[in-house]
Amino acid sequence: MLIEWKDKYRTGIAEVDHEHQELVALINALHEEAKKAAEADVEGFFGDLLAAISAHFALEERAMREAAYPEYSAHKRDHEKLLDDLRDIMDLTEEAGAPQADALGAAIDAWFTTHFATFDARLHAMPIARR
């Protein structure tokens, strides 16, 4: 397993925590698929992952806007960086004609575990978190 869910990732916002757990499962599945090389449906997985991540970011960004959350801009920038990184890895995969399991694993793991544990963990401070 590439990413293991940890309690410290919990934001206290039920929808966000639920989606984070789904994203972790999806990323782990994509990583497993990428390791299988030839027969891997990595592009299909990338499509699913990008869609799930984009929808998830939209949810967080909407909640932050509604709460007039002061860290909104910085948080959104970090989301955009992940999407850029993911697209870069998709391009790498396409150019190489093979899944880049290591690059994918390293980037996603570092970015996600960091983003979860910092920006997302701080969502606790939002009024919406107290619902």
Ligand SMILES: [Fe+2]
């Ligand atoms: Fe998130």
Ligand SMILES: [Fe+2]
């Ligand atoms: Fe986030």
